[in-house]
Amino acid sequence: MSPKVSVAGTGRMGSALATALFRKGISTTVWNRTPAKTEPLARLGLRVAGSLEEAARVSEVVVIIVSDYATAQQLLQDPGVVSALSGKSLVQLGTGTPQEARKMESWANQRNISYLDGAIMSYPSGIGAPECTIFYSGSQELFARLQPVLMAFGGNTLFVGSAIGHASALDMAGLAFVLSTMFGFLEGYIVCKEEGLAPEAFMESVKSMLPTIEGILAGISTRIQSGDYIGNEATIEAWSVGPRELMAWCKERGMGHAIARAQHHLFEQAMKAGRAQDDFAYLYEIMRKADS
Numbered sequence: 530m531s532p533k534v535s536v537a538g539t540g541r542m543g544s545a546l547a548t549a550l551f552r553k554g555i556s557t558t559v560w561n562r563t564p565a566k567t568e569p570l571a572r573l574g575l576r577v578a579g580s581l582e583e584a585a586r587v588s589e590v591v592v593i594i595v596s597d598y599a600t601a602q603q604l605l606q607d608p609g610v611v612s613a614l615s616g617k618s619l620v621q622l623g624t625g626t627p628q629e630a631r632k633m634e635s636w637a638n639q640r641n642i643s644y645l646d647g648a649i650m651s652y653p654s655g656i657g658a659p660e661c662t663i664f665y666s667g668s669q670e671l672f673a674r675l676q677p678v679l680m681a682f683g684g685n686t687l688f689v690g691s692a693i694g695h696a697s698a699l700d701m702a703g704l705a706f707v708l709s710t711m712f713g714f715l716e717g718y719i720v721c722k723e724e725g726l727a728p729e730a731f732m733e734s735v736k737s738m739l740p741t742i743e744g745i746l747a748g749i750s751t752r753i754q755s756g757d758y759i760g761n762e763a764t765i766e767a768w769s770v771g772p773r774e775l776m777a778w779c780k781e782r783g784m785g786h787a788i789a790r791a792q793h794h795l796f797e798q799a800m801k802a803g804r805a806q807d808d809f810a811y812l813y814e815i816m817r818k819a820d821s
Contacts, residue, residue, distance in 0.1 A: 531555045531677045532589035537581055537604070538623075539566045541653040543594040546622070546682055549657035551575050553681040560584040562604075581605075585613035590620065590678055598625035598633060611640050618643040618675060622663075626701065627694025634667065634693040643671050646693050648700030651683065659684030666696040712788055716775070723782060752810035759807065766805040769796035 531554075536547040539561040547570055550557040560578040561567050567577045578584035581604055585591050591614060593601050601623055605611070619642050621633060630646045637644035650662040661683025665672050672679070672688045679686050689695045714735070721731040752758060772792040779786035798815050799805070 532618075532675075533558070533587065534590045534592060534678055535560065535578065535584035535588035537561075537584055537591060537593045538595040539570060540594070540596075542622075542649065542656070544570060545653035545656035546592060546594060547575060548573065549681045550678065552657070555678060555681060556588075558584050558587050580609075582607065582609040582613050585610055585617070588617075590618045590675060592620045592622060592678075594622045597623055598629035602633065602636070605636075611642075615641045618645065618671060620645045620647060620675065620679075622647045622649055624648075624700065625697055627698045630666075630694045630697045643668065644693070645671050645675065646696045647679075648696040648703075649682075650700070650703055656682055661685060662687065664689045664696040664699050666690050667693050716788055719784065720775075720778070749808075749810045749813075752808055753813050758804070758811040758814075761808070763809065764806045765796060765799045765809060765811060768809050769793065769800065772796065 533556040534550055535558040536543050536550070537560050539547060539559050543559075543561070544566075547557055547559045551570075551573060556576075558576040558578050559567050559570050560581050560583070564577075567575075571577045576587070578587065593605070595601050595604065598621070601621060605614070605619075619637055621630070621644070634644045634646065645665055645667040647666075648664045649656075650664070651658075655661045662685040663679070663683050664687050665679065666689050669688060669691060676686070689699055717735070718728070718731060721728065748762075772789040775789040776786045776793060779789065795812055795815055799807070799812055802815070804811050
């Protein structure tokens with residue numbers, strides 16, 4: 530039998546999580562600092578708690594999903610909430626850093642609260658879908674015990690390690706990759722739009738590049754792991770032409786070029802370090818250094 534669950538925070542993501550639990554037949558209570566945000570869930574049949582303390586008292590598992598760890602920590606500090614959570618399980622699904630996850634785990638352990646840290650790699654509309662990916666880190670025993678609850682959120686529910694910061698680290702790494710990709714897509718879309726190319730043509734171009742990009746990324750990973758940056762394909766000098774030309778194109782049209790400028794700056798740093806003939810992967814070493 531699944532434990533009773535309370536979801537603290539009913540913004541778009543929290544509402545999606547609570548709805549997914551309810552649809553799986555799990556007894557679900559919700560709470561939000563702004564009571565009006567729980568009204569749609571109440572109409573569905575979910576129980577609404579009048580306080581976070583009440584939400585913690587009526588359930589064995591509390592899922593907290595607010596804007597960030599600092600807000601979560603502030604809400605959880607209340608003595609009544611701490612008392613209600615003692616001996617129970619807390620699952621944190623907000624966005625934060627590995628260090629914040631470690632601090633929250635330490636706080637929970639000192640108060641007899643079992644703690645699991647998670648990172649959602651999905652929009653609210655994807656919650657509950659088989660392909661929805663959510664990373665978890667912490668106690669593997671706790672993860673296994675809570676799986677009937679966690680599987681309600683997404684079919685691709687992954688335990689990524691006992692080190693509590695690993696879920697948020699993967700979240701940050703994934704965000705870095707996805708955001709860079711999305712910004713690049715926007716920049717490419719601008720170029721095509723300005724040059725009179727149909728959006729469909731750009732999309733087909735992006736799709737055709739994906740297998741090649743996958744191979745390039747695998748090669749970069751191999752080089753970083755080995756520390757061998759000798760360029761035998763496209764060198765840093767060759768790659769640097771791209772952002773330089775893009776900046777010139779943007780300037781001609783009076784458009785912003787912040788992303789291309791940042792890329793150009795990294796290439797310049799590598800070339801000033803005498804690594805112009807190295808592989809693109811050497812930029813890893815440049816990016817690891819403090820900004821100059």
